[in-house]
Amino acid sequence: MRSVHWQHAGEEVFDVLILGGGITGASLYGELCRHGWRTLLLDKGDFASGTSQSSGMMVWGGLLYLRAGDVLTVFRLSRSRDRMLEELGSWTAPAAFHYIPPLKGGLPSLFIGAGLGLYWLLGAGRRRLPWYRRDYAEAALVSQHVHRGAFCYEEALLRSSDARFVLHWLTPHQPPGRAAVNYCEVESCDYARSDGVWHLVLRDRLRGVTTGARARLIVNCAGVWADALNRQQGIETPYRHALSKGVYLGLARAEEHRSPLIFDMGAHDDVMTYVPWGPVALWGPTETAIEEIGEGLTPQPADIRFLLETANRHLRRKVGPEDIVSLRCGIRALAVDRDYVATRYPLELSRRSIVHPERDLPWITAYGGKLTGSRELAGKIGRMIRHRVPPSLPPSALDTETPAAAPCSFPGLDQPVASPRWCREREFCCTLEDYLRRRTNIAQWLPREGLGRNGENRDALLVAARELYDGDPAAAGEAVARYDETVAVRFDKLLGEAV
Numbered sequence: 195m196r197s198v199h200w201q202h203a204g205e206e207v208f209d210v211l212i213l214g215g216g217i218t219g220a221s222l223y224g225e226l227c228r229h230g231w232r233t234l235l236l237d238k239g240d241f242a243s244g245t246s247q248s249s250g251m252m253v254w255g256g257l258l259y260l261r262a263g264d265v266l267t268v269f270r271l272s273r274s275r276d277r278m279l280e281e282l283g284s285w286t287a288p289a290a291f292h293y294i295p296p297l298k299g300g301l302p303s304l305f306i307g308a309g310l311g312l313y314w315l316l317g318a319g320r321r322r323l324p325w326y327r328r329d330y331a332e333a334a335l336v337s338q339h340v341h342r343g344a345f346c347y348e349e350a351l352l353r354s355s356d357a358r359f360v361l362h363w364l365t366p367h368q369p370p371g372r373a374a375v376n377y378c379e380v381e382s383c384d385y386a387r388s389d390g391v392w393h394l395v396l397r398d399r400l401r402g403v404t405t406g407a408r409a410r411l412i413v414n415c416a417g418v419w420a421d422a423l424n425r426q427q428g429i430e431t432p433y434r435h436a437l438s439k440g441v442y443l444g445l446a447r448a449e450e451h452r453s454p455l456i457f458d459m460g461a462h463d464d465v466m467t468y469v470p471w472g473p474v475a476l477w478g479p480t481e482t483a484i485e486e487i488g489e490g491l492t493p494q495p496a497d498i499r500f501l502l503e504t505a506n507r508h509l510r511r512k513v514g515p516e517d518i519v520s521l522r523c524g525i526r527a528l529a530v531d532r533d534y535v536a537t538r539y540p541l542e543l544s545r546r547s548i549v550h551p552e553r554d555l556p557w558i559t560a561y562g563g564k565l566t567g568s569r570e571l572a573g574k575i576g577r578m579i580r581h582r583v584p585p586s587l588p589p590s591a592l593d594t595e596t597p598a599a600a601p602c603s604f605p606g607l608d609q610p611v612a613s614p615r616w617c618r619e620r621e622f623c624c625t626l627e628d629y630l631r632r633r634t635n636i637a638q639w640l641p642r643e644g645l646g647r648n649g650e651n652r653d654a655l656l657v658a659a660r661e662l663y664d665g666d667p668a669a670a671g672e673a674v675a676r677y678d679e680t681v682a683v684r685f686d687k688l689l690g691e692a693v
């Protein structure tokens with residue numbers, strides 16, 4: 195599948211080229227393909243290998259941002275949440291979030307009730323009215339020394355994963371007229387005013403081969419890398435991204451844990467969420483302002499110590515590094531004015547999204563955004579594109595239901611996962627890590643990124659790798675050995691340092 199898309203990338207003049215295959219680029223791709231634009235999407239890594247594989251998977255109106263007075267963002271996100279619930283029911287599920295104020299200090303109950311009422315109103319009353327519960331099943335998980343009952347309100351969660359949600363926008367669209375290529379680097383990119391077309395040289399990072407590509411308009415959806423991409427092209431806009439790192443711990447989920455718990459931490463008006471997801475529950479995220487992308491790509495021992503300390507303060511069960519099943523780490527791209535000086539705590543910054551078109555070049559940059567508002571952002575960019583480059587194909591029907599993946603089982607998981615062959619042939623899956631982390635949740639739901647606490651899943655990984663590498667035992671063996679080494683550094687060593 196990928197080779198067909200790669201070959202097609204060089205064959206025609208596309209109306210639009212999207213750079214970046216996270217949720218922003220993927221939703222835009224789905225939107226443009228559906229409305230008849232010849233569209234090419236490229237990602238320098240795997241699809242969803244940036245921030246979009248590390249979210250909390252909450253489809254929510256952004257209650258927290260209300261505290262910073264960002265009413266407009268809350269209004270927009272609430273609308274997006276409800277639209278996702280309505281139109282993407284197989285991907286999203288309503289969930290009763292439990293907001294748990296601290297026992298001492300914190301906001302008065304009346305204030306919390308009024309805030310939730312306002313939040314509900316900003317969502318135009320489309321969700322259940324907020325309600326208060328002194329007793330609830332998850333109370334058994336909460337330390338009774340620090341918390342009283344819970345204020346409940348309705349939001350939504352992604353059903354499978356954020357990474358699979360990204361794929362959902364990419365896989366239905368096939369050449370001709372549409373192509374999506376992962377592990378594809380842009381070696382050069384020049385705009386020719388003579389023919390009004392961008393001319394690019396692309397490099398397939400897996401095979402080392404190059405090809406030419408052409409497009410009338412480019413949209414930069416590179417998330418936290420968007421500023422670097424603009425700089426590379428000599429493009430300066432009135433905006434940039436401020437960066438905030440977020441880390442989650444995956445802990446074994448207790449059976450009674452069915453609803454997301456939102457713990458009010460008091461400091462900085464921050465919260466910690468505890469979100470059930472398959473056999474794990476995600477505790478976090480951290481919120482750390484960083485200057486460089488390199489500082490935010492992996493968790494640090496201090497992040498883990500902080501998360502364990504907060505978990506031990508707020509949860510009844512005591513947890514240590516040995517209880518961590520998995521880690522998630524991502525960087526939030528927060529849209530700020532170009533001259534913004536980083537003085538504020540990241541949570542105080544607006545989660546707005548901005549779309550900036552260049553006046554003299556067919557180049558558009560997307561700033562900020564959330565998984566929840568991704569469809570609205572795609573719609574906004576689509577309307578902007580329509581003024582510059584009209585679609586050259588007839589529109590096609592909206593494809594919200596992707597075909598069910600061929601299932602297979604994996605030891606330790608009671609739910610089936612998509613088979614490696616299916617993922618290779620139908621979902622652009624190229625490496626063992628793509629399969630374990632983004633096509634399935636094996637690397638997040640089983641200890642040590644799927645290997646098992648004592649490496650007991652190594653044989654199962656080998657079987658998966660063989661299927662992925664088309665029966666080539668040498669390639670499969672090498673892939674598993676490499677994965678083993680990566681996990682030793684990225685997980686075992688890190689947790690050792692966090693003790």
Ligand SMILES: Cc1cc2nc3c(=O)[nH]c(=O)nc-3n(C[C@H](O)[C@H](O)[C@H](O)COP(=O)(O)OP(=O)(O)OC[C@H]3O[C@@H](n4cnc5c(N)ncnc54)[C@H](O)[C@@H]3O)c2cc1C
Pocket residue numbers: 213214215216217218219236237238239240241242243244245246247248249250251252253254378380415416417418419420423439440441442479523524525526527562563564565566567
């Ligand atoms: C800890 C955390 C928790 C979050 N939780 C939630 C949540 O619960 N709900 C919610 O709605 N939102 C949440 N978010 C926000 C949400 O995850 C992000 O807004 C969203 O994933 C950003 O998607 P994106 O496509 O803009 O960026 P990314 O996902 O980072 O995608 C950018 C892509 O561009 C590619 N790229 C970079 N440079 C180039 C280049 N030169 N050429 C080609 N490709 C390139 C990258 O490889 C990457 O795949 C959370 C974020 C974090 C960090």
